[in-house]
Structure formats: C-alpha cells, structure tokens
Amino acid sequence: MDSASLHSDYLPNMPEISMDDPASLNLSTWLGHVRTSSALPVYVIIDEYDNFFNQLITRHHDHLYYEITSGDSFLRTYYKVLKAGRQTVL
Secondary structure (H helix, E strand, C coil): CCHHHCCCCCCCCCCCCCCCCCCCHHHHHHHHHHCCCCCCCCCCCCCCCHHHHHHHHCCCCHHHHHHHHHHHHHHHHHHHHHHHHCCCCC
C-alpha cells in the first residue's frame, strides 16, 4: 500500500511521496498539499533539539555540530521548509 492511499481518509488526493527524494522535498510536497486541502491543521512541535546539540558540543563533536547546522545541511533545510510551509492565522 502506498503512502497516498494509506492516509486517504485524512488527506485525500495526497501526491505520492518517494523515499528516494530528499526529505525536504517530501516535506514541502506534504505541507503544500495540507495547506491547499481541507485537511485539519498540522502542528509541529520540536522538543529537545537543544539537548541534542548540547550533547554534540560537550562531547567535542564540534565538526558534526557545524556539519549539521551550517550551509545547506539537512537540518537547516528542514527548518527552512517548515518555516516556508507555515501559515499564520490571526
């Protein structure tokens, strides 16, 4: 069963998500579909990210910290996609 039919009751007409595509592209596709559909709002709660980074720094894995947080790293791209996909309701 593909991802589109797996959740069709909650998010009908969902475009296919390919595991071969970058996670940021899949997230962007999913957020775009949620935004333009009649789906319920999505809330993303990110907890303990600071603990993860503190562990890298205190264990002297500075190189890994910089690799994850600088340039066009996965994590920075992930947060950029989340930020671009958000919709502010006043």
